[in-house]
Amino acid sequence: MGNITYDFTGRTVIVTGAARGIGLEVAKHFHGSGAKVVMVDFDGDELSTAAGQIGAIAAQADVSNTDDVNRVVGDAIEQTGRVDIMINNAGILRDRMVWKLDDDDWARVLDVHAGGSFRFTRAVVPHMRAQTFGRIINVTSYSGLRGNRGQANYATAKAGIIGLTKTSAKELAAFGITVNAISPNAATRMTASIPEEKIPEVTGPIARFADPAEMANAVAFLASDEAGYITGTVLPVDGGASI
Numbered sequence: 001m002g003n004i005t006y007d008f009t010g011r012t013v014i015v016t017g018a019a020r021g022i023g024l025e026v027a028k029h030f031h032g033s034g035a036k037v038v039m040v041d042f043d044g045d046e047l048s049t050a051a052g053q054i055g056a057i058a059a060q061a062d063v064s065n066t067d068d069v070n071r072v073v074g075d076a077i078e079q080t081g082r083v084d085i086m087i088n089n090a091g092i093l094r095d096r097m098v099w100k101l102d103d104d105d106w107a108r109v110l111d112v113h114a115g116g117s118f119r120f121t122r123a124v125v126p127h128m129r130a131q132t133f134g135r136i137i138n139v140t141s142y143s144g145l146r147g148n149r150g151q152a153n154y155a156t157a158k159a160g161i162i163g164l165t166k167t168s169a170k171e172l173a174a175f176g177i178t179v180n181a182i183s184p185n186a187a188t189r190m191t192a193s194i195p196e197e198k199i200p201e202v203t204g205p206i207a208r209f210a211d212p213a214e215m216a217n218a219v220a221f222l223a224s225d226e227a228g229y230i231t232g233t234v235l236p237v238d239g240g241a242s243i
Contacts, residue, residue: 005220006220006221006224007034008030009034010034011035012036012038012081012082012084012085013085013086014038014040014059014073014076014085015027015030015040015087016089018039018040018047019043020050021212022089022216023090024050025211025213026216029213031056035085037056038059038072040060044058059076063090063119063120064115064116069119072120073127083128084131084133085134085137085223086135088137088138089139090116092109096150097149106152110153113158117161121168133176134172134176135178135227137181138179139161139181140159140161141155144158165234170232173231178230178231180231182236184215184238185237185241214237215237
């Protein structure tokens with residue numbers, strides 16, 4: 001499937017969780033559309049390889065660490081002069097039934113998903129406000145609305161991202177900043193363990209997982225000038241799984 005192309009020349013994009021999966025495809029898409037791309041991931045070696053192949057800037061960081069987040073945003077502005085588009089995609093899984101979740105399983109998943117999205121949003125907003133332009137796109141999940149067995153921590157984090165998206169959209173619209181989210185259903189490391197015979201049950205009418213590049217198309221649209229009147233929206237990019 002070919003990518004839908006918008007012109008992001010002159011824009012700086014930060015993508016978290018960018019070493020693989022959806023984040024990697026998003027980074028490739030923006031770089032191919034003319035943007036300066038800062039790829040963020042906790043795995044420094046994998047990140048370095050991926051960024052080198054694309055020609056993007058690699059920024060190893062823990063999205064749950066405020067100092068790391070502020071450093072990444074500061075360095076991005078120092079190197080490129082601005083920050084226009086923030087893609088909060090980083091995430092981890094620590095799946096266990098609720099009675100088996102310990103405090104660390106709970107806290108770490110929330111701190112990476114919801115906490116990372118919050119920290120990067122907080123860090124980029126002053127710069128976006130100053131330039132009266134910004135696009136923030138968060139990655140949530142339909143699990144945040146319907147729940148999923150063994151994922152009380154993940155579902156809670158993803159529900160929190162929906163609340164962060166809608167609240168930030170209300171607070172930031174006056175400054176030319178839109179905030180939206182996608183709810184993906186793509187073939188990634190997180191879906192790799194699902195047995196093939198179960199895939200139709202979790203993928204909706206289209207009955208397949210999307211290629212991660214299909215998520216990049218949706219993210220690029222929400223980041224584009226053409227989507228300037230869309231904010232506070234959670235866009236399902238899930239093949240109808242949420243119908």
